[in-house]
Amino acid sequence: MKLVKKKASEAIEKEKQLAALAAVSYIQNGQVIGLGSGSTANYAIREIGKLVQNGFQLKAIPTSKKTQLLAESFHIPIIDSNSIDHIDITIDGADEFNDDMVLIKGGGGALFREKIVASMTRKQIIIADSSKLVRHLGLEFKLPIEVIPFASNYVMNRLHILGGTSIIRQKGGKAFVTDLGNWILDVDLGHIRDPLSLSRSLDEIVGVVCHGLFIDLADIIIMGKGETTEAFLRPKS
Numbered sequence: 001m002k003l004v005k006k007k008a009s010e011a012i013e014k015e016k017q018l019a020a021l022a023a024v025s026y027i028q029n030g031q032v033i034g035l036g037s038g039s040t041a042n043y044a045i046r047e048i049g050k051l052v053q054n055g056f057q058l059k060a061i062p063t064s065k066k067t068q069l070l071a072e073s074f075h076i077p078i079i080d081s082n083s084i085d086h087i088d089i090t091i092d093g094a095d096e097f098n099d100d101m102v103l104i105k106g107g108g109g110a111l112f113r114e115k116i117v118a119s120m121t122r123k124q125i126i127i128a129d130s131s132k133l134v135r136h137l138g139l140e141f142k143l144p145i146e147v148i149p150f151a152s153n154y155v156m157n158r159l160h161i162l163g164g165t166s167i168i169r170q171k172g173g174k175a176f177v178t179d180l181g182n183w184i185l186d187v188d189l190g191h192i193r194d195p196l197s198l199s200r201s202l203d204e205i206v207g208v209v210c211h212g213l214f215i216d217l218a219d220i221i222i223m224g225k226g227e228t229t230e231a232f233l234r235p236k237s
């Protein structure tokens with residue numbers, strides 16, 4: 001049993017690596033790169049580090065403190081997000097995505113900076129293993145919502161009216177605190193059938209800083225599948 005589990009997790013890691021490698025091949029010398037957060041994005045950051053080592057002149061904007069530390073360990077030059085007008089390519093992970101390329105993000109708590117970086121980005125590449133593609137968004141993975149701590153009870157009540165059951169994410173027996181000093185609610189809203197309408201309702205709640213639904217923000221999703229990768233492209237509007 002243990003051996004089967006180990007093989008399954010090795011296969012998942014392989015898929016993450018393959019997706020990361022494929023995404024990094026889009027990067028050109030001289031570009032400004034957004035660096036995502038999470039275990040899949042970490043594989044891409046390692047590869048970007050190799051590009052820098054091989055002489056690529058890149059500038060990077062990290063989506064979390066952890067990512068910044070990892071990038072710095074690979075000597076990837078970090079710049080201030082306010083020093084540029086756009087990011088050429090961002091490579092980031094996702095917790096779930098569906099056929100319409102709607103994502104749930106925020107499993108690691110980095111959703112707010114990830115959404116800002118995605119919004120500044122011309123080509124957003126999402127990388128994932130095959131377990132992340134789901135038919136029903138929100139059933140397996142609860143929707144992360146970053147909230148101002150002062151407003152958490154109010155926001156939970158408002159989410160209850162929308163049919164959501166929330167828990168405050170914990171770490172070490174205390175509320176998990178994001179890089180920006182906020183809390184995360186993990187919200188069970190059942191199957192998210194209409195992400196756009198839900199997104200609008202969530203954006204209207206005072207105290208919600210950011211929610212983990214990413215709509216129309218992914219240009220390409222590269223999914224590792226076994227020994228190969230599959231790409232999903234956003235239709236041109």
Ligand SMILES: O=C[C@H](O)[C@H](O)[C@H](O)COP(=O)(O)O
Nearest residue numbers: 038039040106107108109110
């Ligand atoms: O806040 C974290 C991010 O949205 C991650 O990109 C997401 O949780 C996926 O992480 P992983 O690649 O570790 O599954």
